[in-house]
Amino acid sequence: MFRSTLACGAVLMLAACGGAAAPEVVTPAGPTPTQTATLSESVRVLSSDEFEGRGIGTEGEGRTIEYVSRQFAAAGFEPGGPNGSWVQPVTLxxxxxxxxxxxxxxxxxxxxxxxxxxxxxxxxxxxxxxxxxxxxxxxxxxxxxxxxxxxxxxxxxxxxxxxxxxxxxxxxxxxxxxxxxxxxxxxxxxxxxxxxxxxxxxxxxxxxxxxxxxxxxxxxxxxxxxxxxxxxxxxxxxxxxxxxxxxxxxxxxxxxxxxxxxxxxxxxxxxxxxxxxxxxxxxxxxxxxxxxxxxxxxDTIETANIVGRLPGTTHANETVLYTAHWDHIGIGEPDANGDAIFNGAVDNATGTAALIELARLYGSGPRPERSIVLIGFTAEESGLLGSEFYAANPLYDPALTVAGFNMDGMNVLGRMTDVSVTGSGYSSLELDLARHAALQGRTVSADTEPQAGYYFRSDHFPLAKRGIPMLYADGGTALRIGGAAAVEAASADYRAHRYHQADDEWSADWNLEGMAEDIMLLYGMGLEIANNRVWPTWNEGTEFRPVRDRTAARRQ
Known part of the structure; x- marks a missing residue:
């Protein structure tokens, strides 16, 4: 929501997005009061003072790992880290x-x-x-x-x-x-x-x-x-x-x-x-x-990426990724109100809560053919270091990682008429996005802030550099009730008063119907990809296409 958007055009057939025909798309159910209440509770817990701003190498990290892995397990996921662990150790x-x-x-x-x-x-x-x-x-x-x-x-x-x-x-x-x-x-x-x-x-x-x-x-x-x-x-x-x-x-x-x-x-x-x-x-x-x-x-510290996995039924070696960073700034200098805890509610307790909700959605439905892997990356706020570490030391074969969806700073304002995506014209996933968004009665908007370089500022980037088609999309530019002006005002206010500041705190007044709708959108896309033989591709001429092409034979 608080970043750039991209125009993808009208609804397109899946055949244009990767070749093979796909199963008929079943539109997922819309957001429910139960779902929004559950999301709100997850964000509230993760951004509470007890978690101390989720600073890496702190007690707040331990609480975060315990909470997220417990939620993954309850949803039916298994540990996705090495040696049956919920974490991938990261030395920084x-x-x-x-x-x-x-x-x-x-x-x-x-x-x-x-x-x-x-x-x-x-x-x-x-x-x-x-x-x-x-x-x-x-x-x-x-x-x-x-x-x-x-x-x-x-x-x-x-x-x-x-x-x-x-x-x-x-x-x-x-x-x-x-x-x-x-x-x-x-x-x-x-x-x-x-x-x-x-x-x-x-x-x-x-x-x-x-x-x-x-x-x-x-x-x-x-x-x-x-x-x-x-x-x-x-x-x-x-x-x-x-x-x-x-x-x-x-x-x-x-x-x-x-x-x-x-x-x-x-x-x-x-x-x-x-x-x-x-x-x-x-x-x-x-x-x-x-x-x-x-x-x-x-000195060196040990931090960790949190990893959950739902093995696929017939193509378990092929992986669909969902990612979000769990960390924030931790405890810093007190602000004018004396608050020193940088709670990171929007950034990025919302994305972490979305991972938990996706675990519940996949865990409660039929097991997909390809494996689903959820990763909560560490040290994003320190320069995308958790995702960089994973990209350099992948737990799942990048050549057989089908595609990925990154979530960072999600929509807390309400349902949108459109959906925003960062990175213009990069991959066939953008065509899929337009088609699935249309099922929700939404469009895909033009990039409003390409000059901000948001494409290089979140955890999909190290994975994209290794050739994995990654999509970073949520929110939109206009509320169904309130329009574009309300989104622009809220975005400006957030950047001025809450982004990387102690006031990025959970609010009971948030309207999380839009966040829930975004999660259902990404769930629908991932479920479709996980149950067909399509391999999303980087568009011709993009800097990531040659990297992916070098491993094309392994996906035949």
Whole structure:
């Protein structure tokens, strides 16, 4: 609901979606008061203070695993993890930064940068536990920090950033001027994501990165940055962390960047405009040096993906996936009301509750021919790490994973006239979605926020990169009662006051009929796929098609 949408067109026959004819579709029953009450109770429990914001590596994680696995078992699912366990263990490295101080010397002045105010600093580089000093480092503005050879674009061409602090803009060059259409116009590419900015900086040998935060291109406010990056940070274990991480991963406010450039005799807006050109040349910020110090401790923790499985009757080695992340931020700094528990009710107790409801639906009906696997991923809030770990260490053969459905931040406003899907024109699943949505009297809408890059911000993405056709769809753009204006107002309010904030709490006033309807929609799609021989496909020309095609012979 609180993200982008996509137009798929009119109802289409299944033969257009993958080849073989499918059984007649039986429209699932609509949402009932019992179903919505059960969903509400699951969200209430998972987002209660007792679960401590479902932070990874905390007592709240243990309570979450116990609750979800108990619900899966009661529904008739069996443990889907290794050795008959309900979990897939995930080893992460945890980084705690304390006593962080930073400043910039420029134009004869020192700009002090207070953690959480003008800057948010973090690191995921384990080398150098103890007191870390980054002193007198030169600074370079490298535009959008993008190196995209296939688009004839390299912001690092002709500049050596090794050992320096680079300043980069968030999103893609097309964001301010979609007519350029170098990076898909308004639709963000992966090059626009903060994760890419940090990864590319490490590949270029930079000592650190300062991403300039602006609300519109980031698609969230400074509070989200502060709440997401001032606590412990996590990463999967890496063989050579220094090749993939820098010593400093940071954001600075736009006002700080403007003042930095002004003191150096530069104009932020002028350089920002120049950075939209593939001919842009990186600019050494004259006389500017960066200093930072912090105390770093790092250790490894064990967290877990929660996995339930319902074996198929005739093709048990073929898997239909449903995924949602169970984690949230945990306990952080108290807000103005003194609340320090980030309950994560919408994000993502709703998706986790949907997994439980899907277990009940599949467990109470005839056993499908293909296996159904439900995964509650850990560490999504830390950079999709639970899904990345699973994708790198799959429990079920990716080549024989038929398709998957991801659920993250579901609809709590009521029934919609349409359904929203993130990621435009990617797979045949979008045609299936349009057909099944029509059975509910709904349409599929055009993407309203492709510039926000939501496709790269949830757990389907690591699986898609491995070739598994994944759909991320729920909610819509217009309520049946209240229309589009009500959805727009609620989305804006959520992002401003609840997203990654302590006020993301369960409410008895929610209308979960729309969430229940979305679950029935995804259940109907998955049930159909699980009972036929169709293999959904990536559309021709998408970046995930070649990966899937390499294993095509195994699906004959």
């Amino acid at each position: 490295r945890r980084f705690n930064m304390g006593g962080a101080e930073a400043s910039i010397s420029v134009g004869g002045r020192m700009l002090r940068l207070d953690q959480g105010e003008e800057i948010v600093m973090s690191t995921r580089l384990p080398d150098g536990d103890g007191h870390v000093e980054l002193g007198n480092l030169p600074m370079v503005f490298v535009g959008y920090g993008t190196n995209a050879p296939e688009r004839n674009w390299n912001d690092f061409d002709g500049v050596d950033v090794r050992g320096k602090i680079i300043v980069v803009l968030i999103n893609d060059a097309d964001f301010e001027d979609p007519s350029l259409n170098t990076f898909n116009g308004r639709a963000m590419t992966y090059y626009g994501r903060w994760t890419y900015k940090y990864e590319e900086a490490a590949r270029q040998g930079a000592a650190g990165v300062l991403i300039v935060h602006e609300d519109a291109p980031a698609s969230y406010g400074w509070n989200t940055v502060r709440n997401s990056w001032t606590g412990p940070q996590f990463d999967i274990e890496r063989a050579n962390p220094a090749s993939e991480r820098t010593a400093l991963e940071a954001w600075i406010t736009r006002d700080t960047a403007v003042e930095l450039f002004r003191q150096a005799g530069l104009d932020f807006e002028t350089l920002k405009a120049q950075a939209r050109s593939p001919n842009f040349q990186a600019v050494e910020i004259p006389g500017a040096t960066f200093d930072a110090s912090y105390d770093l401790t790092s």
